Amino acid sequence: MFKKILFVITTLLSTVVFAEVKFRIDEGGQYIQGALGFGPGGIGLGGDYELGLANDVTWGGMLRFYPENTSASKSKVLHIGAFIRPHWVRGSWDFYTNMGAGITTASDPNRNETMVTPTIGIGTSLALTQSISLSIESLTVYGITTDFYRGPFNTDYMFKMRFRLN
Template structure:
């Protein structure tokens, strides 16, 4: 009888451990996106970067972003470094989404883009095109596990289209 009871309790424990509880975005969440960006400014090709935001309200998060892309082009080295601050509005409650694994958001920000290039031929390098920029993004996250998922964004930042992995703390 003890073996049957032990087996029953262990089976219930394993089954309940396998249940995954998701929660939609809420105040206090810390969100980290890390991925690649396509259509990067100036350099073209693929960039690397990400963003980090903290929930300050059940529908609003604020944080920062960072991205880098570089490319060799006919004897020149072209690189773009982007960083800034951003905020997002999360539409989950407004749209009354039934699936808590989805987080839809859009936002604005202010950043700085540093563009440098070095030419190995005649002349030197330049930082033409560097400066302050306004940012905008629309995106979504899909959580495979309560704290791990995938994200995709369109808009400005380190790439026109950005996608990768997302973590919620």
């Protein structure tokens, strides 16, 4: 009986080991991400395009849109920017940071401002297959060129799905 139980446990443990998907970033690899999450005024939408520079660094562009929320007095925000993203890959997990800059338009009924904005973000993703992964990310947009939008004025939390294009 003990040998049968040991056989079943060994089989189950080996199945878990072989089921692990290794995540990797390839030099020249192209990745696209769709994002859905929450910003200061409610729902947020976005997308990223990444291109692998090395096995642990990507660069690319991002688009984020946050509709206006009048009940919370939050502006409509559209951000288009570029980023560099170092990755720390551990098995099927990928931990990364974002550093970038872009052009952001923030508008509400009283003002409409376009500004240069740096961004900082942090996230993690789990590889489901070699070409698909799920991520969660927090991105903060900082205002530096206007008086009204000064400092960290937009922080979001996004759920993302990444697809490998090549």
